[in-house]
Amino acid sequence: MTKQGTSYSLTADSALFLDRRSVAYVGSAIEFLLTPRLRDCHAHLTEAVRRGGTALGEGMLNPENPDWVNYARGMMPVARRPAEIIAAELRKEGEAHKVLDIAASHGMFGISVAKQNPAAHIYASDWKNVLEVARKNADEMGVGNRYHLIPGSAFETDFGNGYDLALITNLLHGFDTPTCTKLMRKVHVALNPEGRAAIAEYVPNPDRVSPPAAAAFSLTMLAATPSGDAYTFAELEAVSKAAGFTRVELSPAELGRNRLVIAYR
Numbered sequence: 142m143t144k145q146g147t148s149y150s151l152t153a154d155s156a157l158f159l160d161r162r163s164v165a166y167v168g169s170a171i172e173f174l175l176t177p178r179l180r181d182c183h184a185h186l187t188e189a190v191r192r193g194g195t196a197l198g199e200g201m202l203n204p205e206n207p208d209w210v211n212y213a214r215g216m217m218p219v220a221r222r223p224a225e226i227i228a229a230e231l232r233k234e235g236e237a238h239k240v241l242d243i244a245a246s247h248g249m250f251g252i253s254v255a256k257q258n259p260a261a262h263i264y265a266s267d268w269k270n271v272l273e274v275a276r277k278n279a280d281e282m283g284v285g286n287r288y289h290l291i292p293g294s295a296f297e298t299d300f301g302n303g304y305d306l307a308l309i310t311n312l313l314h315g316f317d318t319p320t321c322t323k324l325m326r327k328v329h330v331a332l333n334p335e336g337r338a339a340i341a342e343y344v345p346n347p348d349r350v351s352p353p354a355a356a357a358f359s360l361t362m363l364a365a366t367p368s369g370d371a372y373t374f375a376e377l378e379a380v381s382k383a384a385g386f387t388r389v390e391l392s393p394a395e396l397g398r399n400r401l402v403i404a405y406r
C-alpha cells in the first residue's frame with residue numbers, strides 16, 4: 142500500500158488484483174473459500190483423518206451443490222490467466238473444432254479455447270445451476286453462439302463423440318483412482334482418433350510433500366471429499382493409460398499452482 146498524509150491506497154500492482162473494478166480482481170474467491178459447508182468439512186478434520194475421507198457424507202460432492210455456483214462466480218478471475226495459458230499451449234499442436242469441457246464451472250477454460258480457435262464449438266458439462274454462470278460468461282465474452290451445454294453429472298450424461306479436445310480441469314482430484322479411470326475411459330471414447338485430453342490439476346512431486354501448495358491440497362481433499370487426492374504425474378499417467386490413452390506428457394507451461402497434463406488418444 143501507499144500512504145499520503147493519513148490516507149492509504151493500493152499500489153498499481155495490488156490494485157490490479159484487489160480493486161473490484163479490475164478484471165483481475167481476486168477478492169471474490171472468498172465467496173467460495175468461506176462457504177459454510179467447506180468450513181464445516183475442515184472443522185471435522187480429525188474425524189476425516191481417522192476415516193480416511195470427509196466426515197460429512199459426500200462432503201462437497203453432493204449433486205447440485207450451490208457452493209459450486211459460488212465457486213464459478215468467485216474463482217473466475219483467478220482462473221482467467223491460467224485458462225489463457227492452457228488455451229495457447231494447446232493451440233500449438235493444431236486447431237480444435239469440437240471441444241468438450243468437463244466440469245466447466247465458470248467456463249473460462251472452454252471460453253479461452255474458443256477464442257484461440259475461431260471455428261471451435263465448446264460443449265460444456267457441469268451441473269445445470271453451475272452452467273448458468275458459464276453461459277453468462279460465454280455470452281459476455283463473445284462466444285455464446287459457439288457454446289453448448291451438457292447439464293448433469295459428468296459420470297452419467299452422454300457426451301456424444303467426435304471431439305478433438307477434452308478439457309478436464311480441477312476435477313480428478315475429487316475422486317479415487319478407479320473413478321478417475323472410469324471417467325477417462327468415457328473421455329477416450331468421446332475423442333477422435335487423434336484427440337487429446339488436457340488435464341489441469343495440482344500435481345505434487347513424487348515425494349508428495351512438495352511443492353507446498355500441491356501437497357497441502359491433499360489435505361483439502363481429505364477434509365472435503367470421500368476419497369479425493371492430489372495426484373502425482375505418475376499417478377495421472379497410470380490412470381490415463383489404463384483408460385486407453387497411448388501417451389501422456391507433463392507440459393512445461395507455467396500455470397501458477399496447477400500443472401497441465403496432456404493425454405493423447
